[in-house]
Amino acid sequence: MTTAAGSTHQRTARLxxxxxxxxxxLDPDDHELREALDAQGFPSDVKVWDDPTVDWAAYPHVVIRSTWDYTDRPTQFADWARRVQRTSTLxxxxxxxxxxxxxxxxxxxxRAGLPIVPTIWLDPERNLDARAIHTRFPxxxxFVVKPTISAGSRDTGRYEAGQTQSRSLAITHAKNLLGVGRRVMIQRYLQRVDTEGETALIFVEGEFSHSVRKGALLEGPYRAEEHEGTLYRQEAMTARDASEAELEVAKRVVAALPEVVPGVDGPLLYARVDLIPDADGHPVVLELELxxxxxFFHLAPGSAQRFADAIAARLG
Ligand SMILES: Nc1ncnc2c1ncn2[C@@H]1O[C@H](COP(=O)(O)OP(=O)(O)O)[C@@H](O)[C@H]1O
Ligand SMILES: [Mg+2]
Incomplete structure (x- = not known):
């Protein structure tokens, strides 16, 4: 426990x-955030989401950060979130x-009229055979094969439609995912990501905060062994100002959230919109991270402070 300078009270983390x-x-990138909150008189604790010994009710506010291992247990994670919310503001x-x-x-x-990466969806319930999967490929x-529940590019592979061997690897990949009950997405590989990268636009309380560039990540078929023991694929991030077109799309996405997400009626503390250019150069949504x-605070001076201020305002 830390003691506030100039105060005789012990400070207990309420966050x-x-x-x-x-x-x-936490991810080292978040350390600056905790330090900024500390400096404002809001000390925080860091707790592991699935640690059964944590008393979440002891914290009036819980902010989700690097809980990246939930993708193997999404139901457990959603249950955890509901449980925490019974006693804390999540x-x-x-x-x-x-x-x-x-x-x-x-x-x-x-459906809300926002541009997304065109996607074909395969449901595990349909028991698609190899031939049926093959006909869904471009x-x-x-093209890309990935599960609908994933993070850090895990279980995500890139294939070549014109190559028999690559197609059959893609079929195996899709079948493996479907076989364990996972829903699968098939998308054209948007080539411009190779030269222009992906742009992530970060919003705090519904307001645009900063943007960064992520280099292309997919080189070939998904190989489980490359991912053994890692939480995410290594990402090449750099600072980047979003274009007008990117800002426009991302702002529309964020503005649409109250209409699109059940149970949301005001701005969210945070949102990240990931865009890549489609074949015509128009930004389309690859992912919306809520x-x-x-x-990536370290790439945008002032952004950790901005986020800390927003959290502090919520803690009131
Ligand atoms: N259709 C696509 N075209 C080009 N690159 C893609 C495509 N889908 C995924 N990728 C690459 O794979 C990475 C991970 O995919 P993404 O959909 O963001 O899932 P997640 O980040 O949740 O694992 C992206 O950052 C991008 O580099
Ligand atoms: Mg992503």
């Missing part, structure tokens, strides 16, 4: 950041967690 067992001290709320866990939320965005060009996005 917990939720993380995963693999990162018991940010973002449990309803948002439940909605945002599964990339099928992209369909809701699409006839030419590169649960545990990295914010």
């Amino acid at each position: 917990a950041f939720a993380t995963c067992a693999g990162l018991p001290d 940010l973002n709320p449990a309803a948002v967690v439940a909605w945002n866990l599964d990339k099928t939320y992209l369909r809701d965005l699409e 006839a030419f060009g590169d 649960i545990e996005p990295s914010f």
